[in-house]
Amino acid sequence: MSAKKNKTAVQAVPKKPLGERIKKDIKKNYLLYIMLIPGLLVLVLFKFGPVGAMVIAFQKFSAFKGISGSPWVGLDQFRRIVKDPYMLKLVKNTVILAVLSVVVVFPVPIIFSLFLNEVRNRRIRSTVQSASFLPYFISSAVMVSILYTLVSPSYGLVNKIIEFFGGKSIFFMAEPGWFRPLYIILQIWQTFGYSTVIYIAAMMAIDTEQYEAADMDGANRWQKMWYITLPSISSSVIVMLIISIGNIFSVDLDRILLMYNSSVYETADVIQSYVYRIAFDSAGFPDYSYGTAVNMLKSVIAFILVIIANKLAAKYSETRLF
Amino acid sequence: MMKHKKKIDLFEIINDTILILIAVICVYPFLYEVFIAISDGRYLAAGQVTFFPKGTNLEVFKYVLNNPKLNITLGMRNSFLYTLFGTIVGVVTTYITAYALSRPQVKSRFLIMGLFTLTWVFEAGLIPTYIILSKLGYVDNPLVMIIPGAINTQYLIICKTYLEGLPYELEDAAMVDGANQFQVLTNVYLPISKSILATIGTFYAVGIWNQYLTPQIYLKKSEYKVIQQILRTLVLSSSTDGETMQTININGFALNQYNMKAAAIVIAMAPIILVYPFVQKYFKSGILIGSVKG
Structure with missing residues (x-):
């Protein structure tokens, strides 16, 4: 009896596609994700930004041209x-x-x-x-x-x-x-x-x-x-x-x-x-x-x-x- | 038996004496600056001041604080403001982020924590950071002391570790009562997080107060400079001595550049030394929770 019950319980929760699960998760815990926003901004702007900017090591960087406008020089x-x-x-x-x-x-x-x-x-x-x-x-x-x-x-x-x-x-x-x-x-x-x-x-x-x-x-x-x-x-x-x-x-x-x-x-x-x-x-x-x-x-x-x-x-x- | 006991006492007397001596050596240099500051400038100039002050007067502190050319008051005010707001922003941002990352419902928490750790261990360096921050408008902008350092990964880990150690049932119980995640944070977890908030708060405050490199790179305008930069200009670069720190006489005492430099050092270290006895327990607990990458 109990085994049967377990089986139906498993069947009752079919795996939904990933996108849908993420959507449901965000909807349910949206306040937690709002709390994460400042932290994520810091992470992206001040922690990953500088790591990304390290590409200038492969450029001849000029502050006037910026990263996108500076010429690439490989390993020079x-x-x-x-x-x-x-x-x-x-x-x-x-x-x-x-x-x-x-x-x-x-x-x-x-x-x-x-x-x-x-x-x-x-x-x-x-x-x-x-x-x-x-x-x-x-x-x-x-x-x-x-x-x-x-x-x-x-x-x-x-x-x-x-x-x-x-x-x-x-x-x-x-x-x-x-x-x-x-x-x-x-x-x-x-x-x-x-x-x-x-x-x-x-x-x-x-x-x-x-x-x-x-x-x-x-x-x-x-x-x-x-x-x-x-x-x-x-x-x-x-x-x-x-x-x-x-x-x-x-x-x-x-x-x-x-x-x-x-x-x-x-x-x-x-x-x-x-x-x-x-x-x-x-x-x-x-x-x-x-x-x-x-x-x-x-x-x-x-x-x-x-x-x-x-x-x-x-x-x-x-x-x-x- | 008696002899044995006496031997132990001798060890303890010698050991205690040596350790007290080491403690005195650790603290004496701070006192030395006070002694130099309050000594009569004439004895200083003649090289007659050694371990203790000679011809004491306290006028020097009033003089250097009121002399606008030295910029000490300005530097202290700026340092206070940056430290105050930087600490508030740092503690709030770090705590909220740590809270969200400590909730098992947040499925991406390992990924996000991993990214924080990665950027902590792999340092981008001064120049790429400068390129990004100057693009974002932080050059000659006092916010550079407050916003970019809002999350120190080490303190984030300390805070998250603490929150994960609290029983999850607290949240369950509050949720059953109909509280939302925000109310759980403010009404349930915040009141029992006072010690950890004090710990990371003191760490942020001391860190911001002591910064030299960041303001030196980003805050070039004299009206934004912090006390550590002012100190460097006054004490470590000899070029400005003649103009800004002329010897003067007050009530029969001489004040010369040596007095003024020492007074500047005393003023710059005073806030930390004054709060140290009250906050050192938080420093200790912080170190013991997160004895990690130096």
Whole structure:
């Protein structure tokens, strides 16, 4: 009896053609689709529009003629990139900054979190964490301005300290050799509190019974940190590492543009800052097509890296990035 | 046993001290700017100010705010307005979109979400974006700070994840009572979304307030400039020092360009630092919900 009923129920809903089903769906849920309109406008105009405009990498784009009127040149812009001797320096600078931010910046919040986790006094703990997290919310313009005054050769604190110890005052912002260290120091200062939030949250989730069992076995503090705390946050660490490797080409352009000047281009000029200068900071006509071609190569490589990173993150932990 | 206990205490004392020291180092540079701003300019010029202020006076803040040549008040006003309206538009658009995309009735939701994610991971870059936005009339148009960034894909994901976590029965019950989709959104889901709205709201606000690149590219007219651009002109480019920041004397104190630069930095960071203690819990929860692409 019941089987028969089921059968008639299935027969009662024959599949209608797709167009009709969509029409019915929209009619029934039209308010939801109205809600989607602003989001779709943003998606089409501001997210897909620019991706579409990337076709100018295959043109000799002129702002007067527009995308439709500009001549197509195939892969000419990309051939120019290969022949451009400056490109090698840009790629080198970009990769060095990226590698430094993984190798030098990445371990800092892990070590910091491990020791912060040992603090028993709650007030000290939360105050220290708040203080370390604050710089993350301060703009690059303010951070670089502060750096600028701190290292000022005329009155800055850093040079005062150097002079106190008998050294000679250094004009940090004009020395190519100092650009990378200063960039990395700013990056640590600005971002380590952010990662600390994630690691500390992972440490809070560790079962206290593990520590109690270790106490019974007579484990000391270092053994507990090394054998319980650190392994327990390893999946967070792996995900964060994969993210930072996936983002290896996303330098902080604001910070670079605010920090650099022509005397430190040798170490400070990266792909993104070069593209910015081509388009928005050059005398004469900006070479939009060439800048777009350079950036497109970077975007494609970055895209592949992020996709691989996402796959790896899904493999090594339950987390997916998107 | 006693010895063992003492050892632990020693570790904790050293550990606590070092961590507090690190916290001080993180925050001290912000205080340093305050100290430079309020020090007597004569000591600054003589290089006699080190860790703490010398010959304090607060006149410098009044002076730089009231000096129209420095444009600080204008920049602050613009930044406030862009941040206020940008945050409202961003939160409303993101929330409504996230809501619609979290409803299982919307069959195209995976496709639309996929497209958002795709354009998020694959960055078009500055130049193609500029070509499109200039075509749409956003050059020297303050709306560039409000409309194009109305949906940040990361915050959209955070918001959608939150809404999907709420029980679907809420909607069913309201629909049985005869509510339409709009009423379900405003009467059922909105009241229980306050924390997520506060989270993405603070993220949008800080993001807009801190922007430098977008206004630098699109807002060239001086009357539209934001405080971050003004700061760059005042502090980082040395060409204008002589004309706009001449040393003056107020009540026996000297105010020179060092005081004024530091005061400009303090004013630009003040809003964020003042609201930080009240909103940091939202920042933390936002990071933990959506610890995704940096």
